[in-house]
Amino acid sequence: MLLKNQIALITGSGRGIGRAIAQLFAKQGAAVFLAARTEKELAAVAKEISGSGGTAEYADADLAQEAACVHVVAAAREKFGRIDILVNNAGQYGPLVPIEEYPLAEFDKVIAVHLRAAFLLSKLVLEEMYTRGSGVILNISSISAKAAYSWGSGYAAAKAGMLGLTRVTAAEAARKGVRVNAICPGPVSETRMSKELGADLAKRLGISPEEQLAGFLNGLLQGRAQTADEIARAALFLCSDQASAIVGQSINVDGGVAFY
Numbered sequence: 001m002l003l004k005n006q007i008a009l010i011t012g013s014g015r016g017i018g019r020a021i022a023q024l025f026a027k028q029g030a031a032v033f034l035a036a037r038t039e040k041e042l043a044a045v046a047k048e049i050s051g052s053g054g055t056a057e058y059a060d061a062d063l064a065q066e067a068a069c070v071h072v073v074a075a076a077r078e079k080f081g082r083i084d085i086l087v088n089n090a091g092q093y094g095p096l097v098p099i100e101e102y103p104l105a106e107f108d109k110v111i112a113v114h115l116r117a118a119f120l121l122s123k124l125v126l127e128e129m130y131t132r133g134s135g136v137i138l139n140i141s142s143i144s145a146k147a148a149y150s151w152g153s154g155y156a157a158a159k160a161g162m163l164g165l166t167r168v169t170a171a172e173a174a175r176k177g178v179r180v181n182a183i184c185p186g187p188v189s190e191t192r193m194s195k196e197l198g199a200d201l202a203k204r205l206g207i208s209p210e211e212q213l214a215g216f217l218n219g220l221l222q223g224r225a226q227t228a229d230e231i232a233r234a235a236l237f238l239c240s241d242q243a244s245a246i247v248g249q250s251i252n253v254d255g256g257v258a259f260y
């Protein structure tokens, strides 16, 4: 077991990639604390995990709000006593519109859930990790941080910001025993966010969602989508001691789209 006796706080873990990470981490011995807005989804994931012998607790919270980030960290500590691993995964794509039409309030919301929450949650757990001299933070960014796609300025800016945040946090934390890295997934077509984005893109392009997906996947070296489980396996590696010398990096798990 790669995460025996570890406590992991995983945001956006009611479905999709976060759920896959929580399930895999729990299988590998971690007690997981789940957080997202939809209580019903969190309860279902916690039940799946405890049903297969794992340990999971959860709190529903809108992580775009500072008070909710504080609440989630306090709740995780109350249940499990500490936080060894933080995975900043919660997020939404936001509107699919050109910059001149992008509402400022929506831009702020997208930045808040991806970048601001990752900053806040890191701020809230680092001191405890420094005191112990160990810990891991993993930020789930995107190939949108590295490629150039139209109509998602808030999302791309937030995800690119997360890579800057990853490097600065890693620089400050590395000699205090804490490793900080990021994953840039490509299209994980099974998730709600991906399906909604595909449908919106297809509408904008005047093609079917199937055509849109096929065209996008054709641009990947492997020519196929990634699965949530493939992202979770990369997350497991980066959060385990197997990655003990990997610090401040962003690892593309994208089937071959970005090459830096």
Ligand SMILES: NC(=O)c1ccc[n+]([C@@H]2O[C@H](COP(=O)([O-])OP(=O)(O)OC[C@H]3O[C@@H](n4cnc5c(N)ncnc54)[C@H](OP(=O)(O)O)[C@@H]3O)[C@@H](O)[C@H]2O)c1
Binding pocket: 011, 012, 013, 014, 015, 016, 017, 018, 035, 036, 037, 038, 039, 041, 061, 062, 063, 064, 089, 090, 091, 092, 113, 140, 141, 142, 143, 184, 185, 186, 187, 188, 189, 191, 192, 193, 194
């Ligand atoms: N799917 C892809 O192709 C892809 C590619 C690259 C990167 N990513 C990134 O992977 C992460 C997970 O996405 P996914 O594809 O798994 O999408 P998803 O299935 O829609 O899951 C998103 C998760 O984030 C939670 N969330 C959203 N807004 C939140 C908020 N304000 N506060 C708390 N939780 C919130 C959602 O729960 P609630 O709605 O209940 O709050 C849900 O649990 C995101 O950061 C996304 O940007 C995805």
